[in-house]
Amino acid sequence: MTDDPTPVIDALQNAPGFEGVTASEVTLTRQGGLTNLVYLVEGRDQRVIVRIPGAGTEAYIDRAVEVHNARAAHAAGVAPEVLWADAGSGVMITRAIEGITTMTPEGFGSRKGSAARAGAALAKLHGSGETFQFRFELFAMIDDYLKVLSTKDVTLPEGYHDIVAAAQPVKTLLAETEVPLAPCHCDPLCENFLDDGDTMWIVDWEYSGMNDPLWDVGDLSVEAGMDAAQDAELMRAYFGRAPTEAETGRMVIYKAMCDLLWTLWGLIQHADGNTAEDFWAYATGRFDRCKALMNSPEWDAHLQALRR
Numbered sequence: 001m002t003d004d005p006t007p008v009i010d011a012l013q014n015a016p017g018f019e020g021v022t023a024s025e026v027t028l029t030r031q032g033g034l035t036n037l038v039y040l041v042e043g044r045d046q047r048v049i050v051r052i053p054g055a056g057t058e059a060y061i062d063r064a065v066e067v068h069n070a071r072a073a074h075a076a077g078v079a080p081e082v083l084w085a086d087a088g089s090g091v092m093i094t095r096a097i098e099g100i101t102t103m104t105p106e107g108f109g110s111r112k113g114s115a116a117r118a119g120a121a122l123a124k125l126h127g128s129g130e131t132f133q134f135r136f137e138l139f140a141m142i143d144d145y146l147k148v149l150s151t152k153d154v155t156l157p158e159g160y161h162d163i164v165a166a167a168q169p170v171k172t173l174l175a176e177t178e179v180p181l182a183p184c185h186c187d188p189l190c191e192n193f194l195d196d197g198d199t200m201w202i203v204d205w206e207y208s209g210m211n212d213p214l215w216d217v218g219d220l221s222v223e224a225g226m227d228a229a230q231d232a233e234l235m236r237a238y239f240g241r242a243p244t245e246a247e248t249g250r251m252v253i254y255k256a257m258c259d260l261l262w263t264l265w266g267l268i269q270h271a272d273g274n275t276a277e278d279f280w281a282y283a284t285g286r287f288d289r290c291k292a293l294m295n296s297p298e299w300d301a302h303l304q305a306l307r308r
Contacts, residue, residue, distance in 0.1 A: 003030065007091075008039050008050045014084040015093045017044055032102065032191050034276045035269065040096060047098070048083060049203075053090035056272045059148060061206050063090040065133040070094070070205040072183060076128035078121050078202050097201050100194040108190060108224040115230045117200035118193055118220060119237030125202065126182035126213040134209035136186045138257055139171050145264035152271035157263065157287045166294060167260060170253060170303070174212070177250075177306055184211035188220040214247065218254030222289075249302035252293075259290035 005023050012018040012026070026043030035054040040047065053063070064087035073079035085092040101107065108114050142164065149156070185192065187207040194201040217238055221231055235243045235251065243251070266283030269276075293299060 003037065007037075007052050008041065011050050011052070011084075011086075011091045011093060012041065012048075014086075015048060016083060017046055018048075035274060047096035049080070049094045049096050051090075051092045051094075054274070056274075057206075058090065060145070060268065061090070062134065063087045066090070066206050066208070067092065069132045069134070069183070069208040072130040072132055073125065073185075073202065073205055073208070076125050076130045076183065078125045078128075079205070080201065080203065094203070097194055097196070100196045100201065103190045103193040103195055103200075103224075105190055105223070105225045107195070108226065108230065111195060113233075114195055114200070115224075115226065115233040116237035117195060117198075119217070119234040121193070121200040121202055122185075122188075122213070122216050122220070123238045123240075126184065126216070128183060130183045132183040132209050135181070136184060136207070136209035136211040136215070138174075138215075138261060139167075142261055142264060145261070145268060148268055149264065149271065152268070154267050154271040156267065157284050159291070160263070160287065163260065163287070163291060163294065167257065170257065173303060173306060174250075174253070177246075179212055179214070179250075181210040182213040184208060184213055184216050186211055186215060186219075188216050189223050190220075193220075212250075212254075214250045215254045215258070218251040219258040221251070222255045222258055245305040246308065249305035252298070252302045253306065256290050256293040256299075259286040259293075263287040263290065 012021050029040040031038040037052040039050045067085040067087050081095040083093045192204045263283045263286045266279045270279035
C-alpha cells in the first residue's frame with residue numbers, strides 16, 4: 001500500500017487479538033470507498049476490515065448513530081460483526097466475511113440470482129424488528145444538504161430548485177400513504193452488497209435509519225442499473241410474491257427521489273475536493289436521470305397507482 005499505515009495500525013490496537021500489533025505483522029490491502037479509507041487487514045490468524053473516515057464527513061454523518069445501527073444490522077443477520085468502533089473519530093473495525101464478491105452494476109447483471117439475494121437480504125433487514133437510531137427523512141435531508149452547500153463554493157445544476165418544487169406533490173402523497181417505518185440501509189450502493197453465492201451481506205451503515213423500506217429497494221435498482229426483469233426478480237424476492245401496482249409505484253417514485261437527494265451529496269463531495277471520482281459528473285448525471293423519470297409518461301401512472 002502507498003498510504004500511511006499508521007492510522008490503521010493505531011486503530012488495530014483496540015481490536016481483540018491485535019493488541020500491540022506492528023505493521024510488520026499484518027498485510028494491508030486497500031479496498032474500495034468513495035469517501036473513506038477502507039482496508040482489509042490480514043494477520044494474527046484474523047481477517048478484519050478497518051475503516052478510516054474521510055475528511056469532512058463529520059459534517060453530515062453522525063458516527064454514534066452509525067455504530068449503533070451497524071451493530072443492530074449484525075443482530076438482524078445481514079451485516080458483519082463490529083469488533084470495535086470509536087463514535088468520536090468514526091474509526092470502525094469489523095469482521096471480514098469469507099468467500100464474498102463485492103457487487104457492482106455489472107455483477108448484478110452477470111451473477112445469476114443476485115437481485116433475488118439482495119431482495120431477500122433487504123426483506124430480512126426490514127422485517128428484523130431491530131430499531132435503528134435516526135429517522136431518514138428525504139426532504140429534511142435535502143434541506144440539510146442545501147444548507148451544507150450554502151457554506152461551500154459550488155453551483156447547483158440548472159433547474160435543481162424547480163425539480164425540488166415539482167417533487168412537493170410527491171412529498172405530500174408519500175405522507176398521505178405512509179407505511180410503517182423499518183430499519184433501512186438508505187444508501188444501497190452496489191459496492192455495499194457482498195455476495196457469497198448463497199447469501200447477500202450488506203455493509204456501510206453511515207446513512208442508515210428508520211425509513212420507508214421501499215426506499216432501499218428503489219435506490220438499489222437505480223444504483224445497479226437494473227432492467228425490468230431484474231426489478232421483477234428483486235421485488236418478487238423482497239415480497240415473496242408479485243408486487244401490487246401501488247408497491248411498484250412507490251418503488252419507482254423512490255428511484256427518482258434517491259437521484260434527487262444524491263445529486264446534492266455528489267455536489268458536497270465535489271465542493272470538498274474529493275478526488276475518488278468526478279463528482280460533478282456524478283451529480284449532474286443523477287440529476288438528469290431524475291428529471292427524465294419525472295418527465296416520463298409513466299410517472300403520472302405510478303403516482304395514480306399509489307393514490308388508489
